[in-house]
Amino acid sequence: MITDLTLKYIVKSVIPFLLIIGGCSSFQTERVSNVQKEIPRAEREFRGAWIASVANINWPSRKDLGSEEQKKEVESILDKLKSLHFNAVIFQARPQSDALYNSKLEPWSYYLTGKQGKAPDPYYDPLEFWIEEAHKRGMELHVWLNPYRAHHVSGGEVSDFSIVNKHPDWVLKLKEGYWWLDPGKREVQEHSLNVVLDITRRYDVDGIHFDDYFYPYPSYNKDEDFPDTASWKNYIKAGGKLSKSDWRRGNVNTFIQNVYEGIKNIKPNVKFGLSPFGIWRPRSPESIEGFDQYENLYADAKLWINEGWVDYWSPQLYWKISTLPQSFPVLLGWWKDQNLKGRHYWPGINIDRANTELNNVEVINQIMIIRGMLPDSPGNICWSVA
Numbered sequence: 604m605i606t607d608l609t610l611k612y613i614v615k616s617v618i619p620f621l622l623i624i625g626g627c628s629s630f631q632t633e634r635v636s637n638v639q640k641e642i643p644r645a646e647r648e649f650r651g652a653w654i655a656s657v658a659n660i661n662w663p664s665r666k667d668l669g670s671e672e673q674k675k676e677v678e679s680i681l682d683k684l685k686s687l688h689f690n691a692v693i694f695q696a697r698p699q700s701d702a703l704y705n706s707k708l709e710p711w712s713y714y715l716t717g718k719q720g721k722a723p724d725p726y727y728d729p730l731e732f733w734i735e736e737a738h739k740r741g742m743e744l745h746v747w748l749n750p751y752r753a754h755h756v757s758g759g760e761v762s763d764f765s766i767v768n769k770h771p772d773w774v775l776k777l778k779e780g781y782w783w784l785d786p787g788k789r790e791v792q793e794h795s796l797n798v799v800l801d802i803t804r805r806y807d808v809d810g811i812h813f814d815d816y817f818y819p820y821p822s823y824n825k826d827e828d829f830p831d832t833a834s835w836k837n838y839i840k841a842g843g844k845l846s847k848s849d850w851r852r853g854n855v856n857t858f859i860q861n862v863y864e865g866i867k868n869i870k871p872n873v874k875f876g877l878s879p880f881g882i883w884r885p886r887s888p889e890s891i892e893g894f895d896q897y898e899n900l901y902a903d904a905k906l907w908i909n910e911g912w913v914d915y916w917s918p919q920l921y922w923k924i925s926t927l928p929q930s931f932p933v934l935l936g937w938w939k940d941q942n943l944k945g946r947h948y949w950p951g952i953n954i955d956r957a958n959t960e961l962n963n964v965e966v967i968n969q970i971m972i973i974r975g976m977l978p979d980s981p982g983n984i985c986w987s988v989a
């Protein structure tokens with residue numbers, strides 16, 4: 604939660620700056636028809652905040668809260684964000700192939716009621732409530748989904764309602780206790796796409812949002828290879844020629860493009876945003892070292908922004924300005940150069956550590972650097988604010 608010290612300093616120091624600037628095993632899914640749309644306009648600086656439901660990080664604060672307590676927490680979070688001049692919320696509504704909304708495709712979330720498959724009692728639709736309350740305050744509501752996570756280690760016992768038991772042929776168990784959907788299966792890709800499109804059709808959302816989780820981080824499987832060899836071999840038997848790594852990247856690339864075009868076919872004004880890990884590959888640019896999402900998450904994030912398969916781009920630039928060999932302004936500039944199609948570029952910044960005057964100054968300076976380097980469409984998304 605935001606501490607009194609942080610809140611006091613942000614109100615005194617950050618807000619004046621804000622006010623000044625103003626404000627299938629052989630999967631190759633057939634792509635939907637190519638859709639060329641102008642990106643939805645940004646009428647103001649985008650000031651977003653991620654709200655995580657997985658492990659009850661942000662909301663609901665506990666899985667045993669009643670419906671009225673949950674609603675009060677929503678109102679409190681949104682009131683605080685509104686007072687700090689945020690104007691967009693990125694709300695996690697699908698943390699582990701489940702739903703914090705009324706869905707016919709997936710069960711009610713464990714993080715909502717403490718029992719997967721159990722609806723809120725008294726009944727209400729949390730996503731609908733978040734949308735209504737955000738819009739009342741003049742804020743956008745973007746739905747954040749995890750496309751491939753089937754079960755999180757914090758998500759209780761694997762229930763009869765879980766996709767793990769409903770579709771055991773779709774999932775793979777990792778050595779740290781997670782279950783993951785296999786992106787190499789056509790049925791998995793179609794299911795996750797249908798979840799996205801169902802929300803787009805039925806809810807008055809302003810955006811659909813994915814973060815950095817595609818193929819899992821290696822640590823989830825004790826640094827061993829993702830156990831999808833059977834799917835890849837089926838792809839090869841069907842005549843596929845790609846290496847396993849290229850095939851995995853192809854699976855994700857096709858999915859990302861289908862999501863983007865599917866959203867545009869239904870509601871062109873709904874934004875699709877991606878927030879990948881902040882480094883594409885080591886040595887990109889030359890001075891940067893660190894985790895390689897291209898090789899380890901099979902996420903070719905550079906390709907996605909080069910091709911314009913998003914409306915907005917929010918790489919997680921969680922490093923400090925002076926940090927080497929991961930420098931905030933160096934990475935900010937590199938990703939700017941990859942934005943060949945002129946998409947909105949609203950980087951993710953880390954304010955979770957902003958509990959001292961020194962760190963708050965760091966946050967202010969990062970915001971000012973973003974505004975200086977990205978004057979045509981300024982904005983950012985903050986982790987973590989609640």
